[in-house]
Amino acid sequence: MTSRFYITTPIYYVNARPHIGHAYTTIACDTIARRQRMLGADTYFLTGTDEHGVHVERAALSAGQAPQQWVDEVSSAFRALWERMHLTYDDFIRTTSERHKRGVQQLWRRIRDNGYIYKGSYSGQYCVFDELYVDAVGAGAPCPECGRPTETVHEENYFFKLSEFSGKLLKLYTEQPDFIRPETRRNEVLSFVRSGLRDLSISRSTFTWGVPVPDDAGHVIYVWLDALSNYITALGYGSDDDGKFQKYWPADLHMIGKEIVRFHCVYWPAFLMAANLPLPKAIVAHGWLLFEENKMSKSRGNIVRAESILDVLGSDALRYFLLREVVFGQDGSFSFDALVQRYNADLANGLGNLASRTLTMIQRYFHGEIPYPSHAAARKPADDEIVAIAEKTIADYSTLVDQYHFSRALECAWSLVAAVNKYIVETEPWTLGEQQDEMSRSRLATILYTSAEALRIVTAMVHAVIPDATARIWAQLGLGDIKKLALRELKWGQLRLGTKLGSIEPVFPRADKMTIERMQKMEDQQRPTLATAEKSEPATQAQPAAAQRPTATPLPPPASASPDGQISIDDFAKVELRVAQVKLAEKVKGADKLLRLEVDLGTEVRQIVAGIAEAYLPETLIGRKVVVVANLAPRKLRGLESNGMIVAASPEGGKAVLCGFLEDVPLGSRLK
């Protein structure tokens, strides 16, 4: 019986276009899925988009679009990118699809019929932004997720009896220590569950963009219950044809980011238990991909898209970099510099060059046919060493990669590459190539066979990671279609003598100095366009790219003032003043005058460092609406990046007085 393997990515929220963070998760899953297929497993790889919730509704409205139109666009952007990257997913689920909605409602009914859903009422604080009920006292208390002031609400909701599952969940974590990886996430979940679980509100009635609660159209199902269900609805759960569900569920692996551990490790198993459905076998949480040590964010303007990398270096380069550079499970750092360095050192100089030199010599000395020694005496200890290293590498690599230690696995694979390069230098096949005697020819044949066979083995092993280049090396080795490779049977000596090489060409041409600039330039060019495309972000849209990246684009010339000091209306229009609300304020260490603020512009939260500490205590500012210069170029103060400026009156010799409003104004409103 063939084994089955069902693997999922999270479904991506369509409030933003795909970037390399999304690509990272999906690449990791694609690698695992490809490997499982090569190992002969009947593999099913699912990804998709999460399209419900108040954020999406809001984004669509502000773009003047119907929600459905909006989500169609963004969802297709994800699929377009995945196609370009040759990601081999088997299905793409959208939460707005009928098949999904039907399945979610079915799951709801099942949980309800089992007695785990009840109608209750909630009065307290609610964060509209995060759709989150907040356990806090006092009107306007800040949301623990985003820091925005919460609203006091009284509403009827459906609740899930999460509190009844503490014991069962703890039993699950104990009996299956590998249910949650890595260990540190497991510890978090354990302490969360041990501290006691409260029932979970699983419906919302304040907006409509969601899946209606069965038999009560006034409510929509909580986005997380909606979203998590995708893992089974995509398999046909709740439909007439649930063959795939029967076949593939439970999932072998849910791959997720560390920010959604709780939903996957606590809520999801509890929902499934309540519905009497089998639980997934494992959940693996990876870390975040940072850009040069910083979190990628819209306000920083440092989100890296995958497109420029694909255009310049190709998808293999990105795949290899992400899996090799980042210790899986931990946060990792992306930079163009590191990408190019890895590319040149490992792919071009390492594997690419090994293929090139080996194949060229076989071409030159043996007319392009894999040679084999005619004399047993031509064999030397160095050859056997390579065989031993190769066999050990096959074993070690597969152990590591099957534990999702991609970085160490690739390091291990490359140790074979290095060993073969060294072997070639030490055995000097080019010297033997000048000799015509039979012994020299035999020795030369041994060396080149050994090199080519080692190359074949590395190529086969890492195919799941760098599929395109390895397919080409495979063809150059004269081995045809790499897809037919049975990885499980991979071992030394399978390369047949006489195999005719294909045409040889470099697979990883070296990247020159201009490479980084080219990618960077593409990113910069893309940003203004994206700002326009992402209509959900009026603040970003209005913000010229020049303001975000002062080094990349020349700054506009200073506003031309007339001799009497007057400016034109156009000059004033360059200053983008907007209403924002302070959600967090704290003193900057070591600075008497500075406060670090986080302000909400309605569409984004950004950090501003303001020199008002002598005039205001931080805690008095929280919740206050202020005026912000939104398109001011970022600047570092005391090591903190300030993205804008708070407008205040500055009397001579007196303390600053913040600008405010007598009437209430919506966040993000522009002053003009």
Add this chain to the structure above:
RNA sequence: GGCGGUGUAGCUCAGGUGGUUAGAGCGACGGUCUCAUAAUCCGUAGGUCGUUGGUUCGAGUCCAACCGCCGCCA
């Protein structure tokens, strides 16, 4: 504030159960070969192993306190 984690060469990290001169990769520098994508290969780099105490014949490796960073929770 509670719980958990973490701090080792310029960078990224290895260093079960304490034991001779603390390791690897990359980068940098010097050298070599020439089959190869100016690639390969060889050599060099002397890091208070966060700080301070303690246990021990002996601690990067155990304990305590402190400092820094991170995560989860409140």
